[in-house]
Amino acid sequence: MSKISPKAERRERIIESALKIFAEKGFQDATISEISKAAGVSDATVYEYFNSKEELLFTIPEDITVETIRETERVMPFLRGAESKLRAIVQSYVTIYEQNPEYANLIMLHLKTNRNFLRTRAFEVVRDAARMLLECIKEGIETGTFRKNTDPYLVRSIILGTIEHLCTRKHLQGQPENMLSQVDPMVDLILSGIRAPQEQQNISIHLHMTGTAKAPETITIVPEERKP
Amino acid sequence: MSKISPKAERRERIIESALKIFAEKGFQDATISEISKAAGVSDATVYEYFNSKEELLFTIPEDITVETIRETERVMPFLRGAESKLRAIVQSYVTIYEQNPEYANLIMLHLKTNRNFLRTRAFEVVRDAARMLLECIKEGIETGTFRKNTDPYLVRSIILGTIEHLCTRKHLQGQPENMLSQVDPMVDLILSGIRAPQEQQNISIHLHMTGTAKAPETITIVPEERKP
Amino acid sequence: MSKISPKAERRERIIESALKIFAEKGFQDATISEISKAAGVSDATVYEYFNSKEELLFTIPEDITVETIRETERVMPFLRGAESKLRAIVQSYVTIYEQNPEYANLIMLHLKTNRNFLRTRAFEVVRDAARMLLECIKEGIETGTFRKNTDPYLVRSIILGTIEHLCTRKHLQGQPENMLSQVDPMVDLILSGIRAPQEQQNISIHLHMTGTAKAPETITIVPEERKP
Amino acid sequence: MSKISPKAERRERIIESALKIFAEKGFQDATISEISKAAGVSDATVYEYFNSKEELLFTIPEDITVETIRETERVMPFLRGAESKLRAIVQSYVTIYEQNPEYANLIMLHLKTNRNFLRTRAFEVVRDAARMLLECIKEGIETGTFRKNTDPYLVRSIILGTIEHLCTRKHLQGQPENMLSQVDPMVDLILSGIRAPQEQQNISIHLHMTGTAKAPETITIVPEERKP
DNA sequence: AATGAATGAGGGTTCATTCAT
DNA sequence: TATGAATGAACCCTCATTCAT
Numbered sequence: 001m002s003k004i005s006p007k008a009e010r011r012e013r014i015i016e017s018a019l020k021i022f023a024e025k026g027f028q029d030a031t032i033s034e035i036s037k038a039a040g041v042s043d044a045t046v047y048e049y050f051n052s053k054e055e056l057l058f059t060i061p062e063d064i065t066v067e068t069i070r071e072t073e074r075v076m077p078f079l080r081g082a083e084s085k086l087r088a089i090v091q092s093y094v095t096i097y098e099q100n101p102e103y104a105n106l107i108m109l110h111l112k113t114n115r116n117f118l119r120t121r122a123f124e125v126v127r128d129a130a131r132m133l134l135e136c137i138k139e140g141i142e143t144g145t146f147r148k149n150t151d152p153y154l155v156r157s158i159i160l161g162t163i164e165h166l167c168t169r170k171h172l173q174g175q176p177e178n179m180l181s182q183v184d185p186m187v188d189l190i191l192s193g194i195r196a197p198q199e200q201q202n203i204s205i206h207l208h209m210t211g212t213a214k215a216p217e218t219i220t221i222v223p224e225e226r227k228p
Numbered sequence: 229m230s231k232i233s234p235k236a237e238r239r240e241r242i243i244e245s246a247l248k249i250f251a252e253k254g255f256q257d258a259t260i261s262e263i264s265k266a267a268g269v270s271d272a273t274v275y276e277y278f279n280s281k282e283e284l285l286f287t288i289p290e291d292i293t294v295e296t297i298r299e300t301e302r303v304m305p306f307l308r309g310a311e312s313k314l315r316a317i318v319q320s321y322v323t324i325y326e327q328n329p330e331y332a333n334l335i336m337l338h339l340k341t342n343r344n345f346l347r348t349r350a351f352e353v354v355r356d357a358a359r360m361l362l363e364c365i366k367e368g369i370e371t372g373t374f375r376k377n378t379d380p381y382l383v384r385s386i387i388l389g390t391i392e393h394l395c396t397r398k399h400l401q402g403q404p405e406n407m408l409s410q411v412d413p414m415v416d417l418i419l420s421g422i423r424a425p426q427e428q429q430n431i432s433i434h435l436h437m438t439g440t441a442k443a444p445e446t447i448t449i450v451p452e453e454r455k456p
Numbered sequence: 457m458s459k460i461s462p463k464a465e466r467r468e469r470i471i472e473s474a475l476k477i478f479a480e481k482g483f484q485d486a487t488i489s490e491i492s493k494a495a496g497v498s499d500a501t502v503y504e505y506f507n508s509k510e511e512l513l514f515t516i517p518e519d520i521t522v523e524t525i526r527e528t529e530r531v532m533p534f535l536r537g538a539e540s541k542l543r544a545i546v547q548s549y550v551t552i553y554e555q556n557p558e559y560a561n562l563i564m565l566h567l568k569t570n571r572n573f574l575r576t577r578a579f580e581v582v583r584d585a586a587r588m589l590l591e592c593i594k595e596g597i598e599t600g601t602f603r604k605n606t607d608p609y610l611v612r613s614i615i616l617g618t619i620e621h622l623c624t625r626k627h628l629q630g631q632p633e634n635m636l637s638q639v640d641p642m643v644d645l646i647l648s649g650i651r652a653p654q655e656q657q658n659i660s661i662h663l664h665m666t667g668t669a670k671a672p673e674t675i676t677i678v679p680e681e682r683k684p
Numbered sequence: 685m686s687k688i689s690p691k692a693e694r695r696e697r698i699i700e701s702a703l704k705i706f707a708e709k710g711f712q713d714a715t716i717s718e719i720s721k722a723a724g725v726s727d728a729t730v731y732e733y734f735n736s737k738e739e740l741l742f743t744i745p746e747d748i749t750v751e752t753i754r755e756t757e758r759v760m761p762f763l764r765g766a767e768s769k770l771r772a773i774v775q776s777y778v779t780i781y782e783q784n785p786e787y788a789n790l791i792m793l794h795l796k797t798n799r800n801f802l803r804t805r806a807f808e809v810v811r812d813a814a815r816m817l818l819e820c821i822k823e824g825i826e827t828g829t830f831r832k833n834t835d836p837y838l839v840r841s842i843i844l845g846t847i848e849h850l851c852t853r854k855h856l857q858g859q860p861e862n863m864l865s866q867v868d869p870m871v872d873l874i875l876s877g878i879r880a881p882q883e884q885q886n887i888s889i890h891l892h893m894t895g896t897a898k899a900p901e902t903i904t905i906v907p908e909e910r911k912p
Numbered sequence: 913a914a915t916g917a918a919t920g921a922g923g924g925t926t927c928a929t930t931c932a933t
Numbered sequence: 934t935a936t937g938a939a940t941g942a943a944c945c946c947t948c949a950t951t952c953a954t
Contacts, residue, residue: 007913028256032949042915044951053949113337118400153404154413161393162386169385172346176381185382193421235938259923270940275925463917484712487944498919503946565797574856609860610869613853614846621845628802632837641838649877691934716928726936728930737928 023105082140251333310368538596766824
């Protein structure tokens, strides 16, 4: 039924070529000529669809970003508890980047540091996603899952920063090979850091002072020796 | 007594101008003309000191990076315990970036994602610093301060990623105003996430004095001395 | 009927301007700006047609060289005897240079000594022409027209060297005014130098009629058969 | 006795370096910096001795040219006959070029086609040499050694052109290996071409017609048909 | 709607030459 | 006298963008 219009298809081809080439060479070192050739159209045709090289750049992440975020948002309601949600969001982020290396490359190496990108529709979606993460952290705090004095903004920065760092590192230096395997350790670590202290960790010691002896003036607690 | 040679002084001026302008406009959008004008020299003079625009770019972080890292390394021996060291390193990183906003800008927005920068002398120093951080984490694991199953590389990524994220965010969006104030919460959070469980240190002791003896006025908990 | 495409026409104009200007100022002192202006196009347009200044330089002689050489080759089959051929070739060379002074200038003053020109398609044609000349000399030797011990390579060097010298001299010092008038004397001189001695053709015959018999009406001198 | 002044020695070093480098790379592609470095002096020092890069270029051939020409001139009076002189001059030319390959290279590839070189003191010497050659040819004509109708200018062009061609070819293409071995064949060839016809080549045939017949009115010499 | 062709605008880089020391 | 240091003046080349067809 949904016949793709040849025009939309052409547009798509241009975007794909642009993604590939921008990711490989960066915005400045990529040329329209190169992109149009890869897309099988003329330079001028690129300008039929996009007003400028930069507009083309900024259009690339739109679809994929929007799509993925929407998907994640759709899953959210089915998850219970801040921890599960947080884990799901992180998983979602990393999955996108792992499955779309060129997209990841473009975002991490070329768009994230572009001032004009901040004024972009695509970036708004990114901002939405970041907000979702923030809400989730706040929820955890409110429900008592996370420490009361947790700074949700800081936690978000830690999460996003870590993902970005891993992703950038992977694309520049080839490590880590598989980012997805890092998700659980990373989330575990952060959750450990912000989880509210659990009751069972508090030990009550009942001292029954039998006899008439004076209570000791000093109680020395000697931690068990750690075996090296 | 050590009069600064006019040549070194000129060189310094060029580097400073370049830092300012590269940070403001990025590598590609900055022109040698602009930089040379800002430094009060001619275009050709820039090329007397640096072989190319890119060499100029890569020379900028050298001094400041080297200097700061060395300083941090000098402090290390005086610190006891992985936690203190880790905190000091983070503090050191953030201090540089906080005190040299243009340098931070250049690193975070323009150099971090530059493939050629990886082959740079300045980057080697950066790598050294990252290694120092890693060693510190490993030390914490070995001495039992941190969990045995901690992945030191992941922890490092979390730390560096967070710093980078905060820094990038500050330079693109103006927040957080003061990164230094984030150091302690951030380190606390991460340490909480990787600290080995030490019941003795976290437990609440409820003394129910059921006898007739007088309650002691002071209970001193003396942790056993840690052997260095 | 065959309307010249405007593109080819533009290209032609650029080549003509380049010829003029390169001939006048030499390769290094000519600028693309100058050439493009003379051709009535922009600098960038020159680069639409030629990849570099040097490529433009090397393209210039292509057409004219190829064309003339081919023409000379076409005439060859109609000529009988090495001497006639040799004379025709020299005539052909000199005619080109006489009729295309700028081309001559470019070749003699700027291309002949250019190392990279040796790797050029145009130069291959030049080499072909030189080979044709060589073959012709060899033919003369084989057929006995020229001395057996003639070194064909030397003869060729003499011929080409002379033409080049005359041409260079004309363009630098204005003399000789008309090179074509030098062709016959030059060829005569060289032929005299390499022609096989043929006593029969040069001898004076003195007839002293001392008897009363009737003289024959025809005396046929039969040159001794030459052993191949 | 003749202590070389250190200044003259410096000057000499600069000239030698310049010869080497100009010959190797050509005038335009050689840099003063390169030359001064090779000479062990500073750029500025080069300008103490020579007013410009071009002046330096033109100064190079002076000494060697003057010296060689003078030497040849000194030998001339001891030679008898135009042929001997002509041969000596050619020999002299070729010897210089053979023994000073860099000098030959410079002259043939870089100076010979330089318009400004014509206004040079060094070129005057070259002109003198050419005049000497011309005189020698004229002498041969006057003394009857060479044909009366010989064009001395053309002969000179043939001689100089051949030498130049051989020399250029050697430096660009490596052939001929040894130019000196070409001197005799070349001179022989040219002399054969211009030598006045010798008496002994006229053969007298005495026909003794016995009988009473009338002498023939016409003797036709029919050269045998050449088989194609 | 698509494009072949053209170009304006601009930037990095080089180097002969100068001059204060 | 020698030079380290500085630079003015150019030039080649690139490419995003436009526009007539």
